[in-house]
Amino acid sequence: MNARVSTHVYCGTSLDGFIARPDGDIGWLVRFADDEALAAYNEFAARIDVMVIGRGTFEKVLEFDTWPYDKPVYLLSSTLERPPEGFQDKVTIVCLKPSDLLAHLYEAGFRAAYIDGGKVVQSFLAEDLIDELIVAKVPVLIGEGITLFGSLASDIEFDHQETRICSNGLVRSYYARLDRA
Amino acid sequence: MNARVSTHVYCGTSLDGFIARPDGDIGWLVRFADDEALAAYNEFAARIDVMVIGRGTFEKVLEFDTWPYDKPVYLLSSTLERPPEGFQDKVTIVCLKPSDLLAHLYEAGFRAAYIDGGKVVQSFLAEDLIDELIVAKVPVLIGEGITLFGSLASDIEFDHQETRICSNGLVRSYYARLDRA
Numbered sequence: 001m002n003a004r005v006s007t008h009v010y011c012g013t014s015l016d017g018f019i020a021r022p023d024g025d026i027g028w029l030v031r032f033a034d035d036e037a038l039a040a041y042n043e044f045a046a047r048i049d050v051m052v053i054g055r056g057t058f059e060k061v062l063e064f065d066t067w068p069y070d071k072p073v074y075l076l077s078s079t080l081e082r083p084p085e086g087f088q089d090k091v092t093i094v095c096l097k098p099s100d101l102l103a104h105l106y107e108a109g110f111r112a113a114y115i116d117g118g119k120v121v122q123s124f125l126a127e128d129l130i131d132e133l134i135v136a137k138v139p140v141l142i143g144e145g146i147t148l149f150g151s152l153a154s155d156i157e158f159d160h161q162e163t164r165i166c167s168n169g170l171v172r173s174y175y176a177r178l179d180r181a
Numbered sequence: 182m183n184a185r186v187s188t189h190v191y192c193g194t195s196l197d198g199f200i201a202r203p204d205g206d207i208g209w210l211v212r213f214a215d216d217e218a219l220a221a222y223n224e225f226a227a228r229i230d231v232m233v234i235g236r237g238t239f240e241k242v243l244e245f246d247t248w249p250y251d252k253p254v255y256l257l258s259s260t261l262e263r264p265p266e267g268f269q270d271k272v273t274i275v276c277l278k279p280s281d282l283l284a285h286l287y288e289a290g291f292r293a294a295y296i297d298g299g300k301v302v303q304s305f306l307a308e309d310l311i312d313e314l315i316v317a318k319v320p321v322l323i324g325e326g327i328t329l330f331g332s333l334a335s336d337i338e339f340d341h342q343e344t345r346i347c348s349n350g351l352v353r354s355y356y357a358r359l360d361r362a
Contacts, residue, residue: 015314015316015330015339015356016198016329016330017197017198017328017330028336125322135196137354139338139339139340139341139356140336140337140338140339141306141330141333141336141338141339143330143331143332143333143334143336144332144333147197147198148197149197149198149324150324151324151325152323152324152325153324154324155209155322155323155324157320157322158196158320158322158350159320159350160320160346160352163344163346163352165341165344169339169340169341170341171341171344171354175320178320
């Protein structure tokens with residue numbers, strides 16, 4: 001395998017495994033984002049030097065009042081050609097397959113990428129290109145929604161590294177891809 | 182609410198939330214059933230005095246060499262009228278809605294029911310009739326399969342009681358229905 005950045009997923013899910021309601025709402029999740037949860041996220045974010053997101057996540061972020069990322073952001077899209085007005089210095093649009101993007105990021109000097117957004121994560125998992133998976137589960141069933149995972153060519157085994165319990169009932173498990181642990 | 186048995190779910194899932202492959206295979210799960218996992222299951226089973234299963238689980242169990250249950254078994258089915266030859270003393274077939282079954286079991290002297298099988302669990306959750314939910318998660322993504330959860334009329338909140346980590350990477354979380362904790 002060519003040199004590439006390492007890949008990391010950090011997400012919150014409901015007890016029934018959804019990352020958002022069908023309309024994208026994450027209010028049920030955000031109310032568990034207390035200081036303890038934010039500290040864990042910041043600890044993770046300090047290990048990351050670049051973001052990879054998809055168009056769905058990008059469009060959601062455009063609704064925010066402020067740009068939430070303090071790292072360079074690569075936007076995977078086959079339809080967008082250039083960032084909207086005002087975002088040219090914030091986002092680099094790329095149309096590459098996952099493995100090529102990871103090699104490209106490495107050559108650009110990055111070492112650890114946060115892979116974010118349901119469809120983007122699925123496309124990386126489909127090629128078994130996720131090295132670390134961190135899932136924070138909140139104790140609520142929401143019934144239906146958007147899932148983080150999709151179908152796979154074959155099983156992918158992870159090594160359980162650690163699970164941390166938060167006082168608000170959030171259970172955060174850290175997994176590393178088994179063969180690469 | 183009328184007096185009823187308490188209801189308990191104990192299940193194993195993949196990291197992507199499936200309880201079985203599409204064809205029912207659970208080999209990927211069973212290999213995590215070491216002594217530590219069996220001890221936890223036995224500890225749970227000692228708190229239970231009756232089983233409630235559906236036709237899907239029953240038909241799977243019929244393929245086993247030996248009858249796996251040491252508790253009375255109630256089989257929820259609207260199509261089966263009587264148990265197959267040789268199982269009349271092992272299974273009671275009932276066609277009742279979940280709340281009525283729980284009252285019926287209470288009147289019959291039971292106090293704690295293990296609700297088992299994807300569709301049966303979903304029908305109880307749809308009526309918010311699960312008091313305890315125990316989920317043991319193995320560190321493997323299987324891509325597709327049968328889920329434990331289904332759509333709901335509204336969110337159901339649980340209280341995280343405890344999470345135990347097994348040496349083989351299995352993460353078992355215990356949840357109690359919030360309002361009833």
